[in-house]
Amino acid sequence: MNTPAFSSASPRDTGIGPPAPCPQGPGADAAHVVRTEQAGLDALARAFETPHTLGNAFAQALDILLALPGRVVVTGIGKSGHIARKIQATLASTGTPSLYVHPAEASHGDLGMIQRGDAILAFSNSGETTELGDIAAHARQTGLPLLAVTSRADSTLAVSATVALTLPSTPEACPMGLAPTTSTAVQLAFGDALAVALLRLRGFTATDFGTFHPGGRLGARLRTVRELMHTGAAIPLARPDTPMRDIIVEMTRKALGCVGIVGQNGTLAGLITDGDLRRALDHDLTTTLAETVMNPRPLTIEPDVVASEALRAMNERARPVTSLFVLDAQRRPVGVVHIHDLIRAGVG
Known part of the structure; x- marks a missing residue:
């Protein structure tokens, strides 16, 4: 040199x-x-x-x-x-x-x-x-x-x-x-x-990027679903054979506008939203079971997806989606993220 x-x-x-x-x-x-x-x-x-x-x-x-x-x-x-x-x-x-x-x-x-x-x-x-x-x-x-x-x-x-x-x-x-x-x-x-x-x-990755940008709107958009989701006892859950009357009670108590229906193995079998509930009001709610009303293919998300991606997934649906069930690798519910959680965090 x-x-x-x-x-x-x-x-x-x-x-x-x-x-x-x-x-x-x-x-x-x-x-x-x-x-x-x-x-x-x-x-x-x-x-x-x-x-x-x-x-x-x-x-x-x-x-x-x-x-x-x-x-x-x-x-x-x-x-x-x-x-x-x-x-x-x-x-x-x-x-x-x-x-x-x-x-x-x-x-x-x-x-x-x-x-x-x-x-x-x-x-x-x-x-x-x-x-x-x-x-x-x-x-x-x-x-x-x-x-x-x-x-x-x-x-x-x-x-x-x-x-x-x-x-x-x-x-x-x-x-x-x-x-x-x-x-x-x-x-x-x-x-x-x-x-x-x-x-x-x-x-x-975008997650790594979020680690170095925790502040402001950019930091909010790069927070993960895991950081914002409701977990544990706050997750609204029921079995497929639960009467719709009890689904109403669970949905009202958890106040997330939905109830996840889980099978015997703990995986998500379907989802009932407040919209599904309104459409079922002309049935006998004491005998109508959750499995006959639930959506068996609901939109879900993984816990480590960034919050901005969760919001995009909600907004892309023709029918409004206000809550997403968060599933682990075995499709077991680990949380629920609501659109209000994203807005409060500054993602929207």
């Missing part, structure tokens, strides 16, 4: 392309910015699909990060630093332990945050950011993998890296071709692609 010294970049070393012609008028200007950045993202997608450009390097980076015993230390300064902070947060919330280290603070003691077993993911569009010099040198001295995200394959950062992740160099959307716009959009998309690829390879 070559170890050239970092140097200050001249304007020609920035990796920023010349500005594209810009139309007149606020609306046209805005559309021009979006299309310019979109062109940069299209170039990034093509680079991922081309092995000899970004594809092979991306695969190497994934192998390193998946086998990593420590954390991903994400770094960058300026606009690249803001992108690095966002990518670090995305990695952490999707199952990849990570932290952000500011390059300037690293030179004043924060290098101590970087430990053996970590890897460094450094963002710099030009690859000539002087503030990254001490972190790159620390990586060399301690033998830590350095993954460089830059648009210049011949830059100091790229040459000194374990893996150089060279992004396509496309024109900035700024009319002067100077303000980081397209380049930061491409960096952001690259970082998201990296986080999602790691998420998939780790087998990270």
Whole structure:
């Protein structure tokens, strides 16, 4: 690995392309910015699909990060630093332990945050950011993998890296071709692609995601049915030979709008809802048995399904569903989740 010294970049070393012609008028200007950045993202997608450009390097980076015993230390300064902070947060919330280290603070003691077993993911569009010099040198001295995200394959950062992740160099959307716009959009998309690829390879699930997002509406939607369901004595249950008169008593006492009918082996044989009860009112409720009224194929759910999926299942039925029986692997009732439980939890 070559170890050239970092140097200050001249304007020609920035990796920023010349500005594209810009139309007149606020609306046209805005559309021009979006299309310019979109062109940069299209170039990034093509680079991922081309092995000899970004594809092979991306695969190497994934192998390193998946086998990593420590954390991903994400770094960058300026606009690249803001992108690095966002990518670090995305990695952490999707199952990849990570932290952000500011390059300037690293030179004043924060290098101590970087430990053996970590890897460094450094963002710099030009690859000539002087503030990254001490972190790159620390990586060399301690033998830590350095993954460089830059648009210049011949830059100091790229040459000194374990893996150089060279992004396509496309024109900035700024009319002067100077303000980081397209380049930061491409960096952001690259970082998201990296986080999602790691998420998939780790087998990270929606339940895992909910563990890291317990607060707010997102946290509520990712809570599991098990956390919200009524259990034990609160579950309304009866046998198939129970008279409908007693079903009314059980349904009223448990106040969930349904009664589960269980067979001798304890599995769910059917369900009676308040709608089924209304339709049976023209029968003799003292002699009519539950098995003649129950729905033998009710909608049910498993306990570890996320709450948002339970709500979706309720809403997809042509006939309104307000309660779901929760069954274990042997189809035995372990709980009931009511739509009001989901709404109170903030899922609806």
